[in-house]
Amino acid sequence: MTVSLTLDNVSAHYGSTQVLKDLSLSVKAGELVSLLGSSGCGKTTTLRLVAGFLEPSAGSIRLGDRDLTRLPAHQRDIGLVFQNYALFPHLSVRDNVAFGLKQRGVGKAERDAKANAMLERVGLSAFAERMPAALSGGQKQRVALARALVIEPPLLMFDEPLSNLDAKLRVDMRVEIRRLQRANGTTSLYVTHDQEEAFSISDRVAIMNAGRIMQLDTPEVLYQRPANSFVARFVGFENLIEMTVTERNGEMVTATTKAGASLTLSQTVYGAIPDRFILAARPDGLAVRQSGEGIPVTLGIRTYLGRAYQYQCTTSTGDLTGNGPLSELLEPGAQAVLVPVPEQCCILPPEA
Amino acid sequence: MTTKLHPLLIVFAAVIFAILVAPLFIILGAAVSDTSFLTFPPQGFTMRWFTNIFDITAFRTTAITSLQVAVTGTFLALLIGIPAAYAMNRFRIRLPSWLSNVFVLPILVPEIVLGFSLVKSITIGLELPVFATLLIGHTLLVLPYAVRVVGASLASFDFSIEEAAISLGCPPLKTFFTVVLPNIGAGVVAAFILAFITSINDVSTSLFLTGPGVSTLPIQIIAHMEQFFDPTIASVSVLLMILTVGVMAIVEATLGLTFLTK
The missing domain is CATH 2.40.50.140 (Nucleic acid-binding proteins)
Known part of the structure; x- marks a missing residue:
């Protein structure tokens, strides 16, 4: 079940400051779109609006045929991967992964089996009993990825997921993310400030500035045929x-x-x-x-x-x-x- | 290899330690003295002052009142303090910075003043029963501990963990109990202990709020001392010490005491 994500003329304010200006964005079913820009460009705000942690002041957000605009965050059914992993410190790796299934009323035996299978896919079967504190950064992010994927969400979102990892691991992890995203065909929204990361992982990239999308295109087009001088400067x-x-x-x-x-x-x-x-x-x-x-x-x-x-x-x-x-x-x-x-x-x- | 300590430092440490511990030993000695007045070193040995405590009804009833007030007051303070501390950490940017200081006022204002103002406003103003007044007073008195200690735990809590739980389908209130609370548990226990001890030891505020027929143990100790000045006071103190050490031992065995010193 793959669906598309559509943001239609979405605006957002922090107090009296407008941080998003009539932003429209469409992520096609199964596609991975990155929001790329420097800090304060509105990329994280966009992600938080879709996640339901912020409310837009205008516009609508739709996932497939569901209107998310006013839906409480816990009913949105979105897999989220955070920059700082955000694992539950008091739960084992397996229980972290099984958390979302538990909320969905899946029985203990079934959710443990599913969590184990997902841990196997991210190569962490041997760590199921460990507590998050006993894992390395890369392992933590794999657990976070498994935790987001196991609920089979129609939409996956990544908020700078590789920023806390070292350079070598970043490259390995982005290949891993791409592999899992492709295998499941999950529609994905990926937020990053790293151009190389965005270009290497995405089907399309939206370059953002001051609350607007400056250009949304494939990495190849952005790199060779920028549409305006902001994007041109951005890509070198x-x-x-x-x-x-x-x-x-x-x-x-x-x-x-x-x-x-x-x-x-x-x-x-x-x-x-x-x-x-x-x-x-x-x-x-x-x-x-x-x-x-x-x-x-x-x-x-x-x-x-x-x-x-x-x-x-x-x-x-x-x-x-x-x-x-x-x-x-x-x-x-x-x-x-x-x-x-x-x-x-x-x-x-x-x-x- | 061990660090070499200066001999003077060792002497200094020993003196401080002695000053801290000596009064406790003096009370212990006074409690078993076979005399009808408080004295140290003890003359003779008797346990009769301990049995005497239980013969005096006032000690029993005030002890029960003290425990009831301390436990209920601490629970009420946590019930108010935990959500307050949560809100102040979670929505820090949107709240005025002076708000958190409001919750420390009961500590900053002299307890005598707090006690007097409570008499004026609650006992006289609202005409509430003595026990209710005492409970409200103690809740206010220990509220700062609940807010501050739980707040310190929450300050190092990563709220994206909460967002992760919500995104996985956990409703916000349930998230608080299944994800936030387990991770600030040590802070809640520390707050409970500090608040409980503050409440059980309080004299100044209670002095104003106790009334006919309802009193707390520390107030009863003072009243008893004014009348009798016998070793019963010392033996009550010893029992209180044993209670405190007992609580600490349980905490140390289950959670560790390090969070109190952090």
Whole structure:
């Protein structure tokens, strides 16, 4: 039984502060969607609204054909995995896992059997009798995962589940979470501030800022084709260059920067180019050349990246970062041009 | 390897220990003295002052009153204090910061003042029976312990555990009893003991609240001492000490006493 989760124009307030602004979000049946953003962007608020620990000031939340908006939290039937594990300290590992089944009136023998089977799936059969305090962080989070999964919830939610684990364990655990989520086909909402984690685990990622979703897309699209300058910056497009079209010649468009540098761009490569736009590029999307058509810059600090040299460049309208080939060593202070690499750049609407 | 202690430190510790324990031994000696007045060192040995306690009805009835008031008052204080402490920790951000201080007022205000104001407001104002007045007074007196000690336990309680239980289908009230309470149990027991001992020992507040026919054991001890000044007082004190040590021994055996010093 897989169902979809729909948030429709949801707003939330803490006192007089609005923390979510008309947020709409749809997680398809069986899909894992991450909410990604820095602290205070509203991602945890969104999760707590769905869990029922907060009430929205407007809008509705639906899970399948059930309206969750005003339903008490304990009737929502959602599996939750917390950052700090939140295991019951006074119960054994098995009783922790069986807790949700007990609330559902499942008999002792059956719930122990189900808890044991779930512990087996997360590789903790040998630890069933232990108390949570005797487990490592990774083991605790496995128990928390088993506890959330054993009630076979139509929706699983994760609140920064890997933040307290060390780097190696984080990678193992996210594979584990993905494996179990896929195997059960459970619709999932995953909250994190870690871009790599969100991109590696999710079907789709919602990048959030100031209580709004800036873009909701597959990791591939977000990484290669950000829709706006916020998302572009977030995924590493360090160079955002404001440009204005001066001439259109069929597919070819000529545009100038504020400083007057002129570039010719092809709409076959970039798609339709509006009259005013932002050219976004990561450092490897701006090639450093000694001469030619490009943005004239003065080279600054040079760093060695192994596959290329990276140059901090200054222009009259701001700093840019570009990469140059290993075959060509340029010195700080020299004049050069930055040439956009078509496949590595994208065109964004101008900032409001 | 053991840390080397300075000889003076050992002497200092021994003196402090002696000062703490000596009065208790003096009472023990005085309680078995075969004289009709309180004296130390004891002259002769007798247990008659212990049997004398049970011959005096007033000691028996006031002991019963003391226990009734202490147990009921402590339970009432916990009944009010635990939810109060819970609410103040759970909703800390939404509540004014001075609120928790209100619950400490009965300790901060001189007990004499508390006693007098209770006489004024309850005994005279509401015309309640003496026992009820005593019970209300003691509940108020020990409420700070309930709120503070349980509150300290709750301060280190991770409320996401509660949310985990609710998300697993446990209704909020049931969650409190099945998840929150078991994890603050040591704090509740500590609060109970502190409150109980405070109540059973109280003189100043009780002095105002006891009345015709109803008195507590400490008040009776004072009354008896004013009239007789015999070793019965010492033997009652010894029995109270044994009771306290007994309570502590049970606690130590079941929960450990460390939570009292933490």
